[in-house]
Amino acid sequence: MSGNQKLWVKALFPERPSLFALFGGAVALFGDFASFLTDAVTPPALLALFGVTTAGAVFLCVRHARGVNAADSAAVKDVGNCFVCDAFRFSLCAAAIFALMMLVGGGKTATESVGEMLGLIKEDVEQISEDVGVIRESVDSITIIQNPKTDFESFNNAWIYQFVRRDSASAFDAIKKHYQNARPSKLDAAQLYFEAGRVTVSRDALIADMAALGRKNRDAGLLVIAGRNEPDMDKADALYEEARQIDPDMPFAYWDMQRTAQAPLVQGQGPAETAARLSAQKADIDTFLDKIDGRPAAEFFYLPQHQADFETIARQQSTSLAGNIASYERLLQNASDRETKLRAEKETPPPLEFEWRDNITKDLLQINKTFVAGAQRYAYRFNGGEWTESDRIPLYHEQPRQGVFELRWQDRQTGEWFGPFRYDYDAN
DSSP states (O other), rough: OHHHHHHHHHHOOOOOOHHHHHEEEHHHHHHHHHHHSSSSEEEEHHHHHHHHHHHHHHHHHHHHHHHHHHOOOOHHGGGGGGGHHHHHHHHHHHHHHHHHHHHBBBOOOOHHHHHHHHHHHHHHHHHHHHHHHHHHHHHHHOOSSSSOHHHHHHHHHHHHHTSSSSHHHHHHHHHHHGGOOOOOHOOOOOOOHHHHHTTTSSHHHHHHHHHHHHHHTTTHHHHHHHHHTSSSHHHHHHHHHHHHHOOOOOOTTTOOOOSSSOOOOOOOOOOOHHHHHHHHHHHHHHHOOOOHTTTTGGGTTGGGGGGGHHHHHHHHHHHHHHHHHHHHHHHHHHHHHHHHHHHHHTTSOOOOOOEEEEEEEEEEEEEEEOOOOTTTEEEEETOOOOEEEEEOOEEEEEEEEEEEEEEEEETTTOOOOOEEEEEEEEEH
């Protein structure tokens, strides 16, 4: 190795490294941390900065070493202790350590990679915590409450047994405990009482039990549901009436859309009877609307979200019934108008024409158009004489040729007599 080469090596790598190398490592670590904290300081930019600084320091250091006399031992010894050489060692350490950290970090700094890993772990833990919270909330909604303190909690236990666990026996026991508080409950609780009990108890016995419990607790809801599921129309009406007496403001006691027992349709029922039946239904629905008057469903149900919008349905049905009733009333009015017109025609004297004819052996008083359509019998007389009744009007020469003729006729369908109708005639 030549003397100048030894000077360059001595300048670049002294026997005892200065503190500038340590400072360079510290700066590299600080830059690593800074690149983790902010996006403005990127690892490639820092590595380029350290590399350029190192290259510049090497150039200056080598140029400085060329100017030293290789024969002067003291000068050779001090060649590595100049400021330029310290700057080189500073930048070289920084570039080397930072490059090593980027190599470990796979293109990023080691600190940044570790930080991202820690961040991912934190995100995973938070996601797992959130999922556990969602699962807990879902499970809590179908968890049996061991010591229910409110009416809703005791009802909710029975509902979970019936609809989640499909355990009607436990549901029936739970809903009976719910009603042991002897306070009026809501309609979905009463319906649950019927549905759970129906599995093990006969319909008649269950309805009788619900009616007795409703009278004891003064609970109109129990009587409404008992009436809803009572197949006998008269018995159902009586239960609804009891419910109205207990709670006059209970809308469902006046009209219950889900009622099982409905008024039977009478075959051959005329428009008048049909209009009256529809009017009675509309009156019940209108009373329901008057009683409910926009009250929230939560007043009548523990779980209103499972119920229909009864008020809207009632308004729609009331409007539909009003249209049907108007149609039947028009039919009735048209029938009345036809009946009035027909009666007026029946009360109008039939048009008669009299003429005298020679009938071979005797003379005949002929009355044309005497057989009225729809007539069953006739009664007639001349000049105030006796009435003669027959199914036809045979008039011969014994009758006067002129005078007053009176006629009555009987309707074939109704049996009603119309007349007498008076005619002044002259057969000639």
